[in-house]
Amino acid sequence: xxxxxxxxxxxxxxxxxxxxxxxxxxxxxxxxxxxxxxxxxxxxxxxxxxxxxxxxxxxxxxxxxxxxxxxxxxxxxxxxxxxxxxxxxxxxxxxxxxxxxxxxxxxxxxxxxxxxxxxxxxxxxxxxxxxxxxxxxxxxxxxxxxxxxxxxxxxxxxxxxxxxxxxxxxxxxxxxxxxxxxxxxxxxxxxxxxxxxxxxxx
Numbered sequence: 001x002x003x004x005x006x007x008x009x010x011x012x013x014x015x016x017x018x019x020x021x022x023x024x025x026x027x028x029x030x031x032x033x034x035x036x037x038x039x040x041x042x043x044x045x046x047x048x049x050x051x052x053x054x055x056x057x058x059x060x061x062x063x064x065x066x067x068x069x070x071x072x073x074x075x076x077x078x079x080x081x082x083x084x085x086x087x088x089x090x091x092x093x094x095x096x097x098x099x100x101x102x103x104x105x106x107x108x109x110x111x112x113x114x115x116x117x118x119x120x121x122x123x124x125x126x127x128x129x130x131x132x133x134x135x136x137x138x139x140x141x142x143x144x145x146x147x148x149x150x151x152x153x154x155x156x157x158x159x160x161x162x163x164x165x166x167x168x169x170x171x172x173x174x175x176x177x178x179x180x181x182x183x184x185x186x187x188x189x190x191x192x193x194x195x196x197x198x199x200x201x202x
Contacts, residue, residue: 031127031160032178033152037135037169040183041201047130047163048075055079055086059127062088062120066113066143067133067166069093073202088126090116093133103140110142121156128161135166138173145170152176 034050036043054061063079068091079087092113093106114137120129138145149172156162164173174180196202 029159030178031156031158031162033156033173033176034161034163035135035169035173035177035180036163036165036183037167037174037180038182039167039185041185041188042183043165043167044132046181047132047165050128050161050163051075051079051087051130054128055083058086060086060125061128061130062126063090063130063132064113064117064120064134065091065093065132066110066137067093071202074199088120090120092116106137106140107142110137113137114143114148118151118155121151121160121162124157124160126160128163130163131165133166134164135169135173137166138170139166139168145172149173149176 034047036046048063051061051063063076065076076089076091079089090113093109113134117129117131117134120126134143134148137143138148149170152162153176164177169180190196
């Protein structure tokens with residue numbers, strides 16, 4: 001295969017023209033409902049990437065963690081230490097449900113987290129609110145998925161982004177979302193006996 005610079009330039013110019021034509025039609029802005037779900041790793045990681053983008057732009061934002069308990073994580077420690085004026089951080093859960101083994105307590109904590117989430121979302125100053133692992137709370141019916149979907153559809157301020165993470169996103173949530181990404185598991189070191197590691201998982 002010969003490397004023809006002129007032919008390549010012409011091909012790229014056509015692609016750019018087509019792309020520019022498409023982009024010219026994309027002029028609207030709105031607050032998005034974004035869902036990261038699936039069995040693969042990276043749901044919360046991707047969501048925190050967006051939170052750090054907001055922080056970098058000086059956009060007020062907030063995080064509510066529905067399941068993860070009091071263990072130290074890099075994201076939480078950095079935000080609380082360096083950016084508490086831009087990003088509110090609320091760890092409301094006490095650990096994964098198989099650790100607590102107390103459904104009534106898990107439900108109580110998830111309901112409290114949802115009340116805090118609604119408060120933060122209703123505040124139009126917050127440009128993004130991350131509901132970390134809420135899909136797990138919804139899966140176990142600690143919080144009613146239909147109520148969450150209704151709230152996001154009817155009460156979320158028009159320019160506020162809300163990100164929901166966790167496996168097994170409910171159909172009601174997927175239906176009202178603007179952006180849904182399913183992380184697919186191809187390989188994971190846990191299956192080879194490797195534990196969660198600092199800097200990778202937390």
